[in-house]
Structure formats: C-alpha cells, structure tokens
Amino acid sequence: MSGLLHWLGSPGVLPVLVGIGKAITLLLGVVLTGALLIWVERRLLGLWQDRWGPNRVGPLGLGQVVADMVKIFFKEDWTPSFVDRPVFVLAPCIALSVMMLGFAIVPVVPGWQVADLNIGILFFLAIASLGVYAVMLGGWASNNKYSLLGGLRSAAQMITYEVFMGLAVMGVVVQVGSFKLGDIVAAQANGWFVLPQFLGFLLFALAGVAATHRAPFDLPEAEQELAAGFHTEYSGMKFGMFFVGEYVGVVVVSALLTTLYFGGWQGPWLPPIVWFALKTGAFIVLFILLRAALPRPRYDQLMDGGWKVCLPLALINLLVTAAVILARQPV
Amino acid sequence: MLAILRGIWSNLRSLVIIFAHLWRHKDTIEYPEVKPYLPPRYRGRIVLTRDPDGQERCVACNLCAVACPVGCIALQKTETEDGRWYPEFFRINFSRCIFCGLCEEACPTNAIQLTPDFEMCEYDRQNLVYEKEHLLISGTGKYPDYNFYRVAGMSIAGKPKGTAEHEALPVDVKSLLP
Numbered sequence: 070m071s072g073l074l075h076w077l078g079s080p081g082v083l084p085v086l087v088g089i090g091k092a093i094t095l096l097l098g099v100v101l102t103g104a105l106l107i108w109v110e111r112r113l114l115g116l117w118q119d120r121w122g123p124n125r126v127g128p129l130g131l132g133q134v135v136a137d138m139v140k141i142f143f144k145e146d147w148t149p150s151f152v153d154r155p156v157f158v159l160a161p162c163i164a165l166s167v168m169m170l171g172f173a174i175v176p177v178v179p180g181w182q183v184a185d186l187n188i189g190i191l192f193f194l195a196i197a198s199l200g201v202y203a204v205m206l207g208g209w210a211s212n213n214k215y216s217l218l219g220g221l222r223s224a225a226q227m228i229t230y231e232v233f234m235g236l237a238v239m240g241v242v243v244q245v246g247s248f249k250l251g252d253i254v255a256a257q258a259n260g261w262f263v264l265p266q267f268l269g270f271l272l273f274a275l276a277g278v279a280a281t282h283r284a285p286f287d288l289p290e291a292e293q294e295l296a297a298g299f300h301t302e303y304s305g306m307k308f309g310m311f312f313v314g315e316y317v318g319v320v321v322v323s324a325l326l327t328t329l330y331f332g333g334w335q336g337p338w339l340p341p342i343v344w345f346a347l348k349t350g351a352f353i354v355l356f357i358l359l360r361a362a363l364p365r366p367r368y369d370q371l372m373d374g375g376w377k378v379c380l381p382l383a384l385i386n387l388l389v390t391a392a393v394i395l396a397r398q399p400v
Numbered sequence: 401m402l403a404i405l406r407g408i409w410s411n412l413r414s415l416v417i418i419f420a421h422l423w424r425h426k427d428t429i430e431y432p433e434v435k436p437y438l439p440p441r442y443r444g445r446i447v448l449t450r451d452p453d454g455q456e457r458c459v460a461c462n463l464c465a466v467a468c469p470v471g472c473i474a475l476q477k478t479e480t481e482d483g484r485w486y487p488e489f490f491r492i493n494f495s496r497c498i499f500c501g502l503c504e505e506a507c508p509t510n511a512i513q514l515t516p517d518f519e520m521c522e523y524d525r526q527n528l529v530y531e532k533e534h535l536l537i538s539g540t541g542k543y544p545d546y547n548f549y550r551v552a553g554m555s556i557a558g559k560p561k562g563t564a565e566h567e568a569l570p571v572d573v574k575s576l577l578p
Contacts, residue, residue, distance in 0.1 A: 116421070116422050116426075117418050117419070117421045117422060118421070119421060119424055119425070119426050119427045119428075120426060120427065120428050121426055121428045121430070358415055358418060358419055359415070361418050362411075362414045362415045362417075362418035362419075363411060363414065363415070378404075
C-alpha cells in the first residue's frame with residue numbers, strides 16, 4: 070500500500086493519471102452522447118413527421134434511452150449456425166472501437182484532448198478507412214447474400230468517399246500548414262475556415278455523411294432493398310455495437326466539422342465547452358435532418374457523384390487554395 | 401449545369417420545408433390524456449342489458465353463441481318459476497372475441513349489445529373471461545322501451561297467450577270449421 074502511494078507520489082505519474090482520467094471522461098462522454106442520440110433522433114424524426122416521437126418514458130421521454138439500452142443488453146445474442154464465427158464477432162467490435170478511436174484527436178476544450186497527434190487529420194482518415202472493415206467483414210461473415218451486397222456497396226462507397234474526403238480537408242491543412250487539430254483550431258481565432266474553405270466544408274460534410282453510412286448514403290444498410298444489409302444477421306449486443314458505432318460516428322464527424330471549419334471551441338462570452346457542444350449539436354441535428362428529408366440515391370448515382378463531381382471539385386479547391394497561398398507569400 | 405443547380409436547390413428546399421415541420425400541428429392524439437371520439441355504434445365491450453322493468457332481457461336462446469364466429473360465448477338456460485327463461489351462467493371470453501357484432505344482430509330480445517368502450521386490458525389472460533355478473537348492466541342500453549315479454553306471445557305466469565301489446569287472442573282453430 071505504501072509502495073503504491075510512493076509510486077503515486079513520484080514525479081511524472083500524476084500527469085499520466087490525469088491524462089487517463091481525461092481520456093476516460095471523453096470516451097464516456099462520446100458513448101453517452103451516442104446513446105442519447107437514439108432518443109434525439111427518434112424525437113426529431115417524429116417532430117419532422119408531424120408526430121411527437123417517444124415522449125412517455127420519464128421527462129420528455131428521456132427514459133427511452135435507458136429503456137432501449139436495457140432492452141438491447143438483455144436481448145438474446147444469437148449467432149446463426151452458418152456464419153463465420155470469429156469474423157462475425159470481430160466485425161461489430163471494429164465498428165464501435167474504430168469510431169471511438171477517431172474521437173481521440175478532437176480537441177474538445179483547451180487541454181482536453183486524448184492525443185494531440187502531429188498527424189491528427191491523417192490519423193482520422195486512416196481510422197475512418199479502417200471502419201469499412203467492420204461493415205465488409207460483417208457482410209462477408211454473415212454468409213447471407215443481402216449482407217454481402219451491403220458489404221460490397223459499403224466497400225465501394227468508402228473508397229469513393231474517402232478519397233475526396235482527404236482531398237477536401239487538405240485545403241484547411243494547406244492554410245494552416247499543420248495536420249495538428251490544436252493548430253487548426255488556434256489558426257481560426259480570427260475567422261472560421263468555413264468562409265475561405267466553403268467548398269471544402271461542403272465536400273467534407275458530404276463525405277462525412279457517407280463515411281458514417283447515414284441516410285441518404287445508407288446504401289450498405291438500405292432497409293428497403295437489402296433488409297438491413299450488412300447487419301441482417303446480427304442481434305442483441307452485437308447489433309447494438311453497430312448501432313452505437315454509427316451514432317458515435319455521427320458525433321465524431323460533427324465534432325470534426327466543428328473543429329476543422331467552425332473554430333472548434335472558440336467563441337465569445339460562453340465557456341469553450343458550451344460552444345463546442347452547441348456547434349457539434351447543430352451538426353448532429355443537420356445529420357438527422359438530412360435523414361428526415363432526402364431520399365437515397367441510386368448506387369450508380371452515388372458512384373457518379375463521388376468520382377465525377379466531388380473528386381474534381383475537391384482537387385480544384387485544393388489547387389485554388391494552394392495558388393492563393395503561394396500568391397500571397399512574400400517573395 | 402442548370403440541372404445540377406436545380407437539383408441542389410430542390411434538395412435544400414426540401415431540407416427547409418422538413419425543418420419547418422418542427423412547428424406544425426402534430427397529428428398524434430396523446431391517448432390516455434386525450435380520448436378519441438367513439439361513435440355511438442362503436443363495437444366495443446359487450447354488455448347484457450335489462451328491460452325497462454329491470455328484468456334480464458336475455459332469454460338464453462343460444463342464438464348469439466351459435467352466431468359467434470369464434471365461439472367465445474357460452475351460456476346455460478334455466479327457468480324462473482313463472483316460466484321466464486334466463487341464463488344460469490353467461491360467459492364471454494374476450495381474449496377470443498373479435499367484436500364483430502354478430503351476436504348483437506342475432507339476439508331476438510336486444511339483450512346483448514356492443515358498447516363504445518375498448519379499455520379492457522388485463523395482465524392476466526384469465527381475467528378476460530367475463531361472467532354474467534361482469535356483463536350484466538342495470539340499464540336498457542340502446543333500446544330504452546323494448547320489453548320482450550310484453551310484445552311477444554310467450555305465455556308466462558300472469559300473462560297468458562294473446563295478452564301482449566298489439567296482440568290478439570289466439571284463434572280457436574276448431575271454431576273455424578265449416
């Protein structure tokens with residue numbers, strides 16, 4: 070016991086513990102926000118469809134979150150006999166963990182960031198690309214033709230949209246001259262990047278929606294055509310992990326949009342955490358609004374839009390940004 | 401190019417319209433607080449009514465049980481001392497009842513009637529089996545003036561044949577002989 074206390078008192082240990090504490094707090098915050106989104110989404114979709122949505126359990130229906138979680142924890146977690154078991158189990162774990170890793174680079178408030186990597190943006194792009202394995206492996210391991218179709222669609226969609234997602238965000242990187250998200254937030258003290266990088270913002274938002282398989286880019290799940298696509302065979306907590314993973318993805322992409330284009334935690338009067346929450350919340354609402362309002366494009370339209378429209382636009386955006394930066398530089 | 405711009409405009413417009421639905425009137429009727437309107441002929445909970453004198457209308461003819469397509473009605477006929485028929489027990493299993501109203505149509509004495517009430521949920525299925533004490537109400541239901549024994553030719557104690565309302569004495573067929 071005294072040895073433990075001695076170790077705790079030694080220099081260098083306390084910062085590590087504080088760092089771990091912060092990381093766990095952020096992780097819990099993200100997961101709880103993701104769970105809360107179950108209720109937020111159902112409520113908002115209801116309101117936009119002239120209904121009330123779940124408003125019975127607890128105040129404003131907030132108890133619905135607890136009820137849904139309790140339900141999904143205690144549901145029978147059935148693995149069909151025809152699936153490829155190890156991969157079948159692995160896929161939802163990837164789906165959730167990868168999306169939560171993505172949040173590690175987001176600076177929530179000054180000093181609250183799990184990892185201020187000097188390759189922050191690249192880390193996120195790599196992590197988002199890993200996310201496709203969850204869907205692909207899930208679709209493959211399910212041994213079901215609809216799931217496989219969902220997995221295939223997801224792979225193609227990911228390749229298409231990751232490419233111009235990376236290129237769109239490069240505009241910001243060129244302006245700041247750093248991949249670090251801390252630097253990117255600091256550089257927006259005198260003006261958010263949404264103005265000079267408006268095209269980049271639009272493209273990144275589009276790619277972000279596609280990266281989280283949210284409607285209108287939910288072709289991998291496509292309830293109507295593919296019977297829920299890659300997660301047809303999943304039940305219980307494995308399905309729950311896919312489900313929460315998707316919501317965590319929404320939170321992460323919204324947080325990144327805030328950080329990259331809307332000045333992160335910066336803002337007058339209110340404390341940084343409030344600004345961050347407000348901006349991220351606005352993007353989450355936008356995500357849900359997109360789902361409520363827009364129909365799903367056809368598969369070939371999705372591919373066309375990605376390769377023939379968005380990729381050239383992202384390249385033009387990058388070139389123009391670079392040209393302006395070069396022209397402004399003192400010779 | 402024009403088509404693309406038009407498409408973008410159309411999508412943005414639908415986003416705005418959907419968002420504006422936030423303030424629209426909601427179609428949801430919040431049920432336990434706001435009760436929906438039920439028309440008088442709504443086919444809900446089944447009751448057994450009484451005639452204006454306060455006697456049971458049911459004469460245990462079994463027509464409702466025969467008409468019932470799901471066979472949820474069971475009853476046993478018995479008789480009072482004055483000759484009136486009435487059910488010894490009358491049982492409706494509401495876990496089977498489909499509220500089709502055929503029993504009401506079949507009833508010759510307007511005894512069995514469907515009412516505008518559907519709030520009869522139970523946690524235990526057994527509690528959905530209603531006995532006569534649960535079914536029988538003290539009122540006349542939809543037909544306040546109807547009294548079977550006063551208009552029908554049945555002879556009961558104190559009322560021989562032919563003395564009911566709008567009824568002539570039975571014809572003595574033997575007197576009609578030529």
